[in-house]
Amino acid sequence: MLTVEWKDNSVVLVDQTKLPSKLVYVKCKDYSEVAEAIKKLVVRGAPAIGVTAAFGLALAAHASKARTQHELMTDLHTAFKVLQATRPTAINLFWALDRVMGKAKRAKSAQEVKRVVLDEALKMFDEDISVNRQMGTIGAKLFKDGDIVLTHCNAGSLATVGYGTALGVIRAAKESGKRLSVIATETRPVMQGSRLTAFELKHDGIDVSLIPDTAVGYMMSRGVIRRVIVGADRVLRTGHVFNKIGTYQVAVLANKHKVPFYVAAPLSTFDFESSPGEVVIEERSVDEVVKVGKRRVVPKGVRVFNPAFDMTPPELITGIITEHGVLTPPFEKKLKTLLG
Ligand code: MRU
Numbered sequence: 001m002l003t004v005e006w007k008d009n010s011v012v013l014v015d016q017t018k019l020p021s022k023l024v025y026v027k028c029k030d031y032s033e034v035a036e037a038i039k040k041l042v043v044r045g046a047p048a049i050g051v052t053a054a055f056g057l058a059l060a061a062h063a064s065k066a067r068t069q070h071e072l073m074t075d076l077h078t079a080f081k082v083l084q085a086t087r088p089t090a091i092n093l094f095w096a097l098d099r100v101m102g103k104a105k106r107a108k109s110a111q112e113v114k115r116v117v118l119d120e121a122l123k124m125f126d127e128d129i130s131v132n133r134q135m136g137t138i139g140a141k142l143f144k145d146g147d148i149v150l151t152h153c154n155a156g157s158l159a160t161v162g163y164g165t166a167l168g169v170i171r172a173a174k175e176s177g178k179r180l181s182v183i184a185t186e187t188r189p190v191m192q193g194s195r196l197t198a199f200e201l202k203h204d205g206i207d208v209s210l211i212p213d214t215a216v217g218y219m220m221s222r223g224v225i226r227r228v229i230v231g232a233d234r235v236l237r238t239g240h241v242f243n244k245i246g247t248y249q250v251a252v253l254a255n256k257h258k259v260p261f262y263v264a265a266p267l268s269t270f271d272f273e274s275s276p277g278e279v280v281i282e283e284r285s286v287d288e289v290v291k292v293g294k295r296r297v298v299p300k301g302v303r304v305f306n307p308a309f310d311m312t313p314p315e316l317i318t319g320i321i322t323e324h325g326v327l328t329p330p331f332e333k334k335l336k337t338l339l340g
Pocket of ligand 1: 044045046047090152153154155156159160164165166192230231232233243244245308
């Protein structure tokens with residue numbers, strides 16, 4: 001199952017808002033439809049957002065009626081701005097848009113701009129799966145046969161083009177013959193854990209159980225969980241990890257109970273420039289918290305705050321699995337060595 005695809009000059013997405021009750025696909029025919037899909041979480045998860053936005057630029061280039069290269073670049077820049085404003089925290093969005101725009105700027109003609117924009121987006125699509133497989137091979141070695149592994153949110157096929165980051169490591173461990181059981185947290189308020197992680201692991205025949213977010217401490221105190229693995233929306237050079245709200249709580253509990261805490265993130269998720277205080281944490285509509293399904297569960301007039309991400313500091317992280325190897329503390333130093 002591919003989360004995002006380029007087909008007949010349109011972008012086809014699994015509509016993740018409908019899972020797990022319906023597996024339906026939506027077709028985006030222009031970049032504004034792509035931007036809406038990202039905003040509404042039809043497509044979500046850092047790597048999937050990046051590749052989808054890159055295809056959004058390809059749609060803009062394809063649809064442009066510009067007669068000169070300069071006019072085409074103006075049209076592309078308009079789409080770039082709209083796509084860039086969809087979600088603020090996952091850096092893959094900005095990484096992907098910058099990479100495609102960089103190619104477009106170096107092109108020598110309008111025709112070449114159109115070609116390189118689509119070629120680059122398709123290249124990122126292919127790379128996403130191969131990078132996830134590389135991370136899987138590297139990360140699988142950290143898991144033992146019989147491990148019970150906790151994951152938070154969804155860092156699986158559905159958060160990428162395919163295979164997944166954190167769940168890719170779990171898939172690779174299973175493919176290497178290790179028996180693993182996964183505990184997924186529900187991940188309130190959007191329920192990426194119960195709706196998406198449980199869905200895709202069950203679909204692939206990987207043993208999965210679901211717990212409420214509030215049961216993580218209990219399960220760890222009982223010694224049930226042997227390892228934690230999560231994905232990331234942004235990793236700083238210092239090893240600070242931004243991921244779905246609740247990740248920090250899981251990391252604190254893992255630290256308290258001496259459970260190794262791993263993050264799986266490709267280099268496209270690394271932000272080599274920002275410091276922790278500069279990263280924008282997305283605040284989403286309070287409706288996600290106020291309602292369960294269609295039912296209101298909060299009295300009218302109560303103030304509600306809905307931050308979508310949090311930051312886990314490096315001292316709580318055992319290792320960060322990348323496509324080039326596993327980073328261990330001190331992360332900044334190890335990152336320099338890893339990248340030469
Ligand atoms: O709000 P979402 O669903 O886009 O948040 C997704 C996450 O936080 C994932 O854990 C993260 O993007 C890693 S995906 C490989």
